[in-house]
Amino acid sequence: MAHLVLGYPSLAESLHTAEAYINAGVEILEVQIPFSHPTADGPVITLACQEAVAQGISMQDCIEAIRALRARFPMQEIMVMSYVNRIYAYGFQRFVTEMKAEGVQHLIVPDLPVDLSSALGSADATVKFVPVLAANTSDARLEKLLNMGFDFFYLMSDFKITGSGFSLHPRLQAIVAKIKSRPMPPRIGIGFGISTPAQARLVLEEADVAIIGSALIQAQKAGKLEEYLESLQDVFQA
Amino acid sequence: MIMDLTATRYRDLILDSKGGFGTPNPQPYGGSYIPEVLLPGLQEIAAAFDHFKYDAGFLADFSDTLRTFSGRPTAFTPLPRLTEAIGGAQIFLKNEGLNHTGAHKITHCIGQILLAQRLGKQRIIAETGAGQHGYATAAVCARFGLDCTVYMGKKDYERQRPNVYWMELLGTKVVAVEEGSQTLNDAVIAAFKDWVANPDSYYLLGSAVGPHPYPAMNTFFQKIVGEEIRQQCEETTGRLPDYCVACVGGGSNAMGMFFDFLDEETVQLIGVEAGGRGTKPGEHAAKVKRGKKGIFEGYHSYFLQDEDGNIAATHSVSAGLDYCGVSPILAFLADEGRVQFETASDEAALAAVKKLAQLEGIIPALESAHAFAYAFELAAELPKDKIVVVNASGRGEKDLFITMRHFQEDSLIAYAQHLLQK
Numbered sequence: 058m059a060h061l062v063l064g065y066p067s068l069a070e071s072l073h074t075a076e077a078y079i080n081a082g083v084e085i086l087e088v089q090i091p092f093s094h095p096t097a098d099g100p101v102i103t104l105a106c107q108e109a110v111a112q113g114i115s116m117q118d119c120i121e122a123i124r125a126l127r128a129r130f131p132m133q134e135i136m137v138m139s140y141v142n143r144i145y146a147y148g149f150q151r152f153v154t155e156m157k158a159e160g161v162q163h164l165i166v167p168d169l170p171v172d173l174s175s176a177l178g179s180a181d182a183t184v185k186f187v188p189v190l191a192a193n194t195s196d197a198r199l200e201k202l203l204n205m206g207f208d209f210f211y212l213m214s215d216f217k218i219t220g221s222g223f224s225l226h227p228r229l230q231a232i233v234a235k236i237k238s239r240p241m242p243p244r245i246g247i248g249f250g251i252s253t254p255a256q257a258r259l260v261l262e263e264a265d266v267a268i269i270g271s272a273l274i275q276a277q278k279a280g281k282l283e284e285y286l287e288s289l290q291d292v293f294q295a
Numbered sequence: 296m297i298m299d300l301t302a303t304r305y306r307d308l309i310l311d312s313k314g315g316f317g318t319p320n321p322q323p324y325g326g327s328y329i330p331e332v333l334l335p336g337l338q339e340i341a342a343a344f345d346h347f348k349y350d351a352g353f354l355a356d357f358s359d360t361l362r363t364f365s366g367r368p369t370a371f372t373p374l375p376r377l378t379e380a381i382g383g384a385q386i387f388l389k390n391e392g393l394n395h396t397g398a399h400k401i402t403h404c405i406g407q408i409l410l411a412q413r414l415g416k417q418r419i420i421a422e423t424g425a426g427q428h429g430y431a432t433a434a435v436c437a438r439f440g441l442d443c444t445v446y447m448g449k450k451d452y453e454r455q456r457p458n459v460y461w462m463e464l465l466g467t468k469v470v471a472v473e474e475g476s477q478t479l480n481d482a483v484i485a486a487f488k489d490w491v492a493n494p495d496s497y498y499l500l501g502s503a504v505g506p507h508p509y510p511a512m513n514t515f516f517q518k519i520v521g522e523e524i525r526q527q528c529e530e531t532t533g534r535l536p537d538y539c540v541a542c543v544g545g546g547s548n549a550m551g552m553f554f555d556f557l558d559e560e561t562v563q564l565i566g567v568e569a570g571g572r573g574t575k576p577g578e579h580a581a582k583v584k585r586g587k588k589g590i591f592e593g594y595h596s597y598f599l600q601d602e603d604g605n606i607a608a609t610h611s612v613s614a615g616l617d618y619c620g621v622s623p624i625l626a627f628l629a630d631e632g633r634v635q636f637e638t639a640s641d642e643a644a645l646a647a648v649k650k651l652a653q654l655e656g657i658i659p660a661l662e663s664a665h666a667f668a669y670a671f672e673l674a675a676e677l678p679k680d681k682i683v684v685v686n687a688s689g690r691g692e693k694d695l696f697i698t699m700r701h702f703q704e705d706s707l708i709a710y711a712q713h714l715l716q717k
């Protein structure tokens with residue numbers, strides 16, 4: 058799964074980046090709605106968000122960008138990430154309806170506990186929220202979330218913000234095992250700090266999906282996106 | 296999370312709320328909007344607070360530390376010369392600036408450090424705006440032997456330099472946050488990020504904002520201010536105040552002053568926000584007056600933001616009021632009409648510092664000066680038998696270089712040159 062910030066460095070260029078990811082063979086495209094204060098992201102994504110916000114990227118712009126991607130790539134799996142206040146300002150139900158119309162099946166809202174997603178008016182079962190868990194999630198909490206029908210679990214590789222070095226917390230294995238012990242196990246993605254193909258391969262020994270974010274933005278900044286995507290080829294084939 | 300609004304006692308509603316304030320529309324104010332990784336830490340603190348707020352040993356420890364370390368009770372001071380100069384209601388001041396480290400902030404720091412200690416925590420994280428909360432946190436950490444890291448926006452780091460020095464002298468690590476607008480908001484985010492990376496640390500949040508249990512917990516610790524005012528005002532005047540006026544940054548000093556009077560219908564409660572230098576976005580920090588509802592930094596309340604839900608820049612001459620959000624409890628009380636909100640400009644606050652200094656010999660913090668600026672206007676319109684109490688949440692020494700630039704810029708420059716020559 059490859060992440061980008063819509064509107065960074067411009068709306069048109071972020072669409073090109075998305076195409077480059079898809080053409081390189083990423084399984085899931087993750088697009089982030091830019092927010093002025095991304096409270097759970099590291100410096101690379103924070104800066105990208107702030108540059109996008111400075112251009113005045115509206116929610117409507119983001120939705121249209123997703124629509125354009127959907128038109129070109131009807132079968133591509135797309136996840137949308139947004140901080141809660143941008144959705145709140147737009148209207149929860151309205152946002153979820155738009156996402157459904159564009160065939161987006163998963164929303165990642167890092168500052169919204171998934172239990173609250175329905176309380177805020179997004180009861181639509183076809184658009185599912187993605188719990189983002191870390192190694193300190195209790196067994197009881199994991200059990201509760203597993204019983205709530207989420208079909209994709211995003212695990213933080215370790216206690217860190219995005220883009221700050223790679224390590225895999227020893228307790229992740231137990232969490233993965235518990236999720237996989239389900240009769241129809243949800244998919245599992247692991248992210249935060251993955252930058253090299255070797256790290257991605259290591260993650261894929263545990264999870265279904267390796268999530269790369271900041272490293273892609275950095276490669277793009279350095280003008281080396283093509284090369285970087287190329288280096289990940291065997292990961293995409295895996 | 297849903298409150299029982301058939302009960303009429305605000306005090307019970309707030310302390311028993313479990314973090315939700317008001318009716319769902321679509322959710323009550325407050326709540327706990329945080330990344331899942333912070334959930335265990337917050338639940339641990341919430342459970343400890345629920346337990347210890349009724350624990351006689353804890354409460355005795357708390358009041359003992361307030362007395363022996365911070366110097367409570369603080370003075371309740373009649374302001375006769377000011378009252379006469381204004382020519383209206385009688386004005387009194389609650390001098391929270393007499394607390395150790397110079398502001399009300401130390402009260403919730405003492406409460407929280409005692410809690411952190413009982414939870415066996417070794418490391419404390421905090422954010423600070425004016426530096427008062429950071430300074431108080433640094434002091435209690437030194438006092439109780441805990442490791443401390445304080446985040447401070449770079450702009451605040453530079454404009455409240457004396458407090459940076461005090462924190463460092465107390466053994467705290469102060470980190471200047473270079474992101475965003477480099478003020479309190481950015482410091483809060485940096486502190487949360489530290490907590491994500493170090494979930495075993497204790498985040499000692501400094502106002503009545505943030506996710507549950509901070510708004511209710513800091514209100515609980517700060518309510519001693521209103522309790523003392525009730526007793527002192529009765530002793531001094533034979534009755535309760537007619538008006539209580541406090542400045543509002545996040546809302547901890549205001550909730551501290553207001554809480555005990557919430558169910559007294561005759562006492563009017565007024566929160567004064569930073570009017571800054573104008574009413575356009577980025578020129579002020581008046582979230583209840585000019586913000587709209589949002590969810591940010593863990594809680595649902597009023598925030599200064601644009602149409603798209605991006606958080607707006609704020610401005611105030613006082614670092615402690617220069618923040619985009621406000622206590623969810625105050626948002627609820629504002630909607631209820633129980634707390635009235637007003638603003639005071641940068642200029643009015645500076646003028647109030649001078650007036651209080653020269654007529655009563657008390658130099659208030661720039662934050663508190665906003666409450667005085669509005670209270671002076673209010674008192675002028677009221678008959679002489681009315682009683683107005685103003686919360687002097689802090690003393691003005693920390694603002695030395697800001698007020699001096701306004702009042703005596705030449706002396707400031709001369710002094711700076713003198714220091715450089717050495």
Ligand SMILES: Cc1ncc(COP(=O)(O)O)c(C=O)c1O
Pocket residue numbers: 398399400424425426427428501502503542543544545546547548549614615616660662663688689690
């Ligand atoms: C003296 C003083 N008063 C008021 C405030 C504003 O905070 P609150 O609204 O939480 O009392 C601060 C914050 O730094 C402060 O230092």
